[in-house]
Amino acid sequence: MLGRTASGVFWLFRYLERAENTARLLEAGLRMALTRESEAASREWRSVVTTLGLKSAYEAQGGDYTNIDVCDFVLRASSNSESVLSMFERARTNARGSRTSLTREVWEAVNEGWMNLCELLDERIEERDLGRVLAAIRRESTIARGATHGSMMRNQIYSFARMGTFIERADNTARILDVKYYVLLPSLSYIGSAVDTGQWDNVLRSLSGERAYRWLNAGQMSAKSIADFLVLDSRFPRSLAFCYGAIRENMSELAKFHGEEREAHALMREADMRLFGQDIDAIFDRGLHQFILDFLATNRRISDAIAVDYRFAA
Amino acid sequence: MSGEQQQFFDEMRDADGNVRPAYADYHSWLSEQEDGLMDRKHYEAESVFRRTGITFNVYGEDDAEERLIPFDMVPRIVSGAEWRKLSRGIDQRVRALNAFMHDLYHRQEIIRSGRLPERLFRQNAAWLPQMVGMTPPGGVYTHIVGVDLVRTGPDDFLVLEDNARTPSGVSYMLENRETMMAMFPELFSRVNVQPVADYPRRLAKSLAACAPEGAGSTPRIAVLTPGIYNSAYYEHAFLADQMGAELVEGSDLRVIGGKVQMRTTQGYEPIDVLYRRVDDDYLDPLTFNTDSVLGVPGIFDVYRAGNITIANAPGTGVADDKAIYSFMPEIVEFYTGEKPLLANVETYRCADPDSRKYVLENLADLVVKEVHGSGGYGMLVGPASTKEKIEEFRAKIKANPDNYIAQPTLSLSTCPIHTKSGLAPRHVDLRPFVLVSPNGVDITPGGLTRVALEEGSLVVNSSQGGGTKDSWVLAD
Numbered sequence: 001m002l003g004r005t006a007s008g009v010f011w012l013f014r015y016l017e018r019a020e021n022t023a024r025l026l027e028a029g030l031r032m033a034l035t036r037e038s039e040a041a042s043r044e045w046r047s048v049v050t051t052l053g054l055k056s057a058y059e060a061q062g063g064d065y066t067n068i069d070v071c072d073f074v075l076r077a078s079s080n081s082e083s084v085l086s087m088f089e090r091a092r093t094n095a096r097g098s099r100t101s102l103t104r105e106v107w108e109a110v111n112e113g114w115m116n117l118c119e120l121l122d123e124r125i126e127e128r129d130l131g132r133v134l135a136a137i138r139r140e141s142t143i144a145r146g147a148t149h150g151s152m153m154r155n156q157i158y159s160f161a162r163m164g165t166f167i168e169r170a171d172n173t174a175r176i177l178d179v180k181y182y183v184l185l186p187s188l189s190y191i192g193s194a195v196d197t198g199q200w201d202n203v204l205r206s207l208s209g210e211r212a213y214r215w216l217n218a219g220q221m222s223a224k225s226i227a228d229f230l231v232l233d234s235r236f237p238r239s240l241a242f243c244y245g246a247i248r249e250n251m252s253e254l255a256k257f258h259g260e261e262r263e264a265h266a267l268m269r270e271a272d273m274r275l276f277g278q279d280i281d282a283i284f285d286r287g288l289h290q291f292i293l294d295f296l297a298t299n300r301r302i303s304d305a306i307a308v309d310y311r312f313a314a
Numbered sequence: 315m316s317g318e319q320q321q322f323f324d325e326m327r328d329a330d331g332n333v334r335p336a337y338a339d340y341h342s343w344l345s346e347q348e349d350g351l352m353d354r355k356h357y358e359a360e361s362v363f364r365r366t367g368i369t370f371n372v373y374g375e376d377d378a379e380e381r382l383i384p385f386d387m388v389p390r391i392v393s394g395a396e397w398r399k400l401s402r403g404i405d406q407r408v409r410a411l412n413a414f415m416h417d418l419y420h421r422q423e424i425i426r427s428g429r430l431p432e433r434l435f436r437q438n439a440a441w442l443p444q445m446v447g448m449t450p451p452g453g454v455y456t457h458i459v460g461v462d463l464v465r466t467g468p469d470d471f472l473v474l475e476d477n478a479r480t481p482s483g484v485s486y487m488l489e490n491r492e493t494m495m496a497m498f499p500e501l502f503s504r505v506n507v508q509p510v511a512d513y514p515r516r517l518a519k520s521l522a523a524c525a526p527e528g529a530g531s532t533p534r535i536a537v538l539t540p541g542i543y544n545s546a547y548y549e550h551a552f553l554a555d556q557m558g559a560e561l562v563e564g565s566d567l568r569v570i571g572g573k574v575q576m577r578t579t580q581g582y583e584p585i586d587v588l589y590r591r592v593d594d595d596y597l598d599p600l601t602f603n604t605d606s607v608l609g610v611p612g613i614f615d616v617y618r619a620g621n622i623t624i625a626n627a628p629g630t631g632v633a634d635d636k637a638i639y640s641f642m643p644e645i646v647e648f649y650t651g652e653k654p655l656l657a658n659v660e661t662y663r664c665a666d667p668d669s670r671k672y673v674l675e676n677l678a679d680l681v682v683k684e685v686h687g688s689g690g691y692g693m694l695v696g697p698a699s700t701k702e703k704i705e706e707f708r709a710k711i712k713a714n715p716d717n718y719i720a721q722p723t724l725s726l727s728t729c730p731i732h733t734k735s736g737l738a739p740r741h742v743d744l745r746p747f748v749l750v751s752p753n754g755v756d757i758t759p760g761g762l763t764r765v766a767l768e769e770g771s772l773v774v775n776s777s778q779g780g781g782t783k784d785s786w787v788l789a790d
Contacts, residue, residue: 002566003577096367096542099551100561104366111367156579258580310579314565 001101003311006160008098010306012110013148013164015091019084020141021172023134025051026071028206030130032198033067044202045070051179051206054082068127075133076121084137085121088114101157105147113140156257159250160310166250167303170243171296176206177230178292181223200226207238227288228280240295241276247302248272254310264305271298323467323727324739325390336393336788339505352387352732355497359385362496368489370545370776384781385490386731387497390742390763394508394790397759400463400471400746403656405755406646408459408748411478411633413649415455418632419445429644437716438638439686440479440631442594444601448618450627452524452752457589457625458517459748460484460762464659465727472659472724474743476639479631480591483762483782484747485549488513488556490784491760506789508759514556516749516756517589521557523751524623525586533586535559536576538567540592540608550591559589564596569612574622587623588613594628636685636719637663664711664718673720674711677704680720681772682711695772697723726772729783731765741766743774744785759787 029048033041042065049058049070061079063069076085092114099107117140120133145165152158180203200221204210213229213236234241251268255261275295283291307313326337333341360382363369369380392400417423418441424430435441460481462474491510495502518535525533539550541563554561566576567585575582590597596606601614616622632638638645640661646654662669662680673680682694694707711718728739746761763783764774774780 001579002560002562003579004563004566005561006579093542096547096551100555107367108365112365115364311577311581314568314577 001157003313005098005101006156006310007307007312008094009101009157009160010164010312012091012094012098013161014168015087015094016110016141016144017165017168018172019087019091020138021169021176022052022074022084022087023137023141024208025176025206026074026130027134027138028202029070030067030134031205032202035198042066047179049074051175052082053175054080057082067130068125071130072125075125075137085117088117088137088140103147103151105151106144109140109144109147113144116140154253156254159253159257162250163247163306166243166246167299167306169238170240170247171299173207173230173238173240173243174292174295174299176203177227178289178296180206181288203230209236209238212236224280224284227283231283231291232276232280244268244272244276262305262309264302264309267298267302267305271302274298322725322739322741323465323470325465325727325729325742336391336396340389340391340501343501343504353734356387356732359387359493359497362493363489366489367548368485369548383486383776384767385493386765386767386781386783387494388730388732388737389494389784389786390729390744390765391786391788392744394788396471397787400656401757401759403471403654404461404746404748404757406650406652406655407461407473407476407642408456408750408755410642410646410649411459411476412454412456412750414645415478415627415630415633416449416453417649419629420447420449424645424648427648429648430641434635434637434641435632438632438635440594440629440635442629444614445627445629450524450617451526451620451623454524454625454750454752455627455630456633456750457521457524457627459750460745461748463656463744463746464724465744466725467727470657472657473642474659474724475636476633476642477745478626478633480593480626481745481747482546482549482591483745483764484513485552486782487747487758487760487762487785488552490762490782494784505786507786508789510758510760513747513758514553516758517553518557518559520749520751520753520756521587521589521623521625523753524625526620526623528621529586534584535587535589536562536585538562538564538588538590538592540564540596544591546591553589560585564592564606564608564610567610567613569610569616572616572619572621574610574613574616585622587625589625594631597624597628636661636683637665637716640719659721659724662720664715664720669720670711670715673718674708677708677720679723681723682707682718682720685717685719695723698771723772729763729765731767731781731783738769740769741772741774742783760785 025048029044032044036044045065049055052074054074057080058073063073073080074083076083092110095102095107095110116136120136125133148161152161180199200223201210203226204213207230209230213226216229217225229236229239231240233239234245236242248268251265255265275298326341327333363382363385369382414424418435425432456478458481460477460483462477463471464474465471487510521535522533535557537550537554537559539547539561541547544550551561560576562576567574568577568582570582573584574588575584592608595603596608598609598611598614599606600611613622617624639658640663642658643654646652662673664670664673673682678696680696682696684692694703696704726741726743729742730737731740742763742765744761744763747758749756763785764776764780765783766772766774767779767781
């Protein structure tokens with residue numbers, strides 16, 4: 001396949017994943033805001049906006065940290081080039097550009113998803129519609145992923161699609177984990193106290209992992225076990241370990257197809273050893289924040305190497 | 315009233331209001347349908363088009379970047395006998411076009427013989443001096459041709475225009491049929507319609523047959539598109555997809571080792587046949603427009619060396635010129651030695667003083683077209699125009715007579731369309747798609763029927779608000 005098309009497929013799935021994770025994060029923020037007094041709610045929104053990397057853009061246009069202002073900005077504001085609407089638009093543009101590599105089902109899911117969101121996000125959102133809109137975003141992304149599973153050949157196109165999904169998801173999970181611990185909590189001394197139980201719950205909710213976690217941990221909650229779950233539990237589809245398992249698998253498919261390993265494979269192996277060859281105690285000893293910074297940098301290096309190795313650009 | 319109704323040939327009914335034989339089965343089916351079915355199906359079809367992304371882009375309109383071509387659900391039906399006759403005429407015309415192109419870029423016998431004035435192509439913007447003396451692989455210039463036909467009477471099909479450069483619309487021919495079959499499956503078990511769905515396979519086969527020597531037994535075909543913002547991008551993607559070919563952009567291609575190669579995830583791989591949907595001017599910045607980023611630097615050298623087939627060949631646009639068109643009867647006779655089976659629309663060349671005088675005196679009754687214009691742009695439809703517009707064209711013609719031709723306003727046939735208040739007649743044309751290879755001329759039974767949606771309008775171009783219909787050729 002063409003390098004440009006591989007890039008189109010890769011980024012199509014990155015944007016779909018990013019849009020979905022953004023909706024999950026807003027959902028968690030909304031839930032927090034609705035169960036807290038207003039100052040805590042506004043802190044929560046600030047953390048959501050920070051996690052998304054939109055803090056300066058948001059504050060530049062002078063919005064308050066209220067439910068609807070934040071959601072409207074994140075979802076559709078024309079002053080926000082990283083809005084969910086523009087992510088979907090970019091996903092669709094990438095899908096159009098690589099249409100010959102997609103099945104009709106996948107193309108139609110993306111195209112229809114974009115059309116539906118254009119309609120839903122055409123005007124400023126009312127607070128009472130938020131739940132419906134956020135659910136729709138998650139659903140459109142899920143439908144596209146389902147169409148991919150159900151209709152695409154397991155060839156290199158599929159591998160690029162999956163790598164896009166999991167590189168993006170790993171990045172999102174790591175960011176959420178990082179910000180929640182180090183921006184949101186007033187001070188590290190709170191960790192382990194009863195005060196932040198709600199916060200932990202929210203970390204899990206942002207990643208739709210609260211049920212899985214409860215089920216595994218029978219009602220117990222601690223910083224360490226949550227971090228263990230989100231970083232190292234390879235059964236949870238949004239954990240870093242799961243994402244890297246999926247990337248590893250698809251990269252090895254690519255290596256088989258091309259008959260050789262490339263730079264990205266070497267980086268991947270190195271990352272595996274450095275990041276996942278340790279238990280959660282060791283990670284905490286070194287510092288979770290540092291671990292995540294390393295992880296994000298490595299993740300980006302792998303993504304860049306894939307682009308070079310497979311000739312995404314001329 | 316009845317006299318007025320027969321002012322134009324009605325495809326579905328004769329002068330007495332009887333349904334013509336070709337429409338008999340369709341009409342009996344239609345009369346059995348409940349009220350409201352067509353409205354419902356129309357809505358359904360539009361949402362399919364939108365979901366599928368069957369759109370075209372309109373330039374210069376920010377808000378409506380991608381648009382649906384309006385689709386009408388009453389088919390345009392051509393009988394088997396009519397089609398056979400048309401096919402023979404098209405076959406003859408396309409063979410002549412191809413021979414003409416070869417002659418123009420080689421010995422120019424037709425000019426030496428005095429049948430065609432030399433200045434006609436000297437001043438033709440589509441004429442490429444770079445093509446002189448060069449023969450494309452397989453000797454084929456016009457790999458894909460769209461011949462625009464209009465009908466004015468039972469036996470009167472006329473050629474309105476030849477599209478030998480890069481005819482578009484074939485994806486609508488295919489999607490319109492798919493849509494009709496999805497909407498009205500029972501109709502197709504009642505009426506025996508010849509299929510069009512194998513067009514992409516025929517296209518791939520025809521292109522492969524034109525591959526350069528040394529391409530191997532399975533030549534590699536790619537479709538070159540200007541990209542997703544081009545008005546016909548949907549069609550480019552569709553054809554590549556259906557042929558199993560790569561859809562490439564200029565930035566994917568490079569000349570390496572005397573071959574045009576595309577950048578794949580595995581490295582550069584050679585292409586044998588390039589079905590380009592990019593104009594000549596943008597094909598090679600080293601040879602033509604130096605600013606272009608749509609093309610491939612050096613591709614023309616590869617072409618000259620015989621290492622790639624470009625379809626259609628550069629320089630074939632000469633044949634789309636409306637002044638050349640006016641000579642088509644002579645061209646057909648010159649190269650085939652036969653009388654043309656398909657007539658031209660009577661055409662006045664404004665370059666010719668007598669014709670010019672006539673045109674200027676009769677502007678209000680004529681259609682005036684720019685010689686190099688396309689897509690319904692830059693034309694005057696006299697009877698439907700204003701005094702100001704007519705004077706504007708009078709001045710233009712006087713200032714640059716070579717640039718204009720004029721034709722009588724044709725009594726284009728009408729075909730019913732579905733409207734909110736039932737069936738209503740609208741003017742139509744028909745563009746069959748023709749493939750040329752060393753193995754011969756291959757015409758898919760059907761084509762694209764374009765329909766002027768506005769009552770009384772003669773302009774069927776999609777860029778001017780026209781719509782399309784499924785076109786049936788019966789298998790009788």
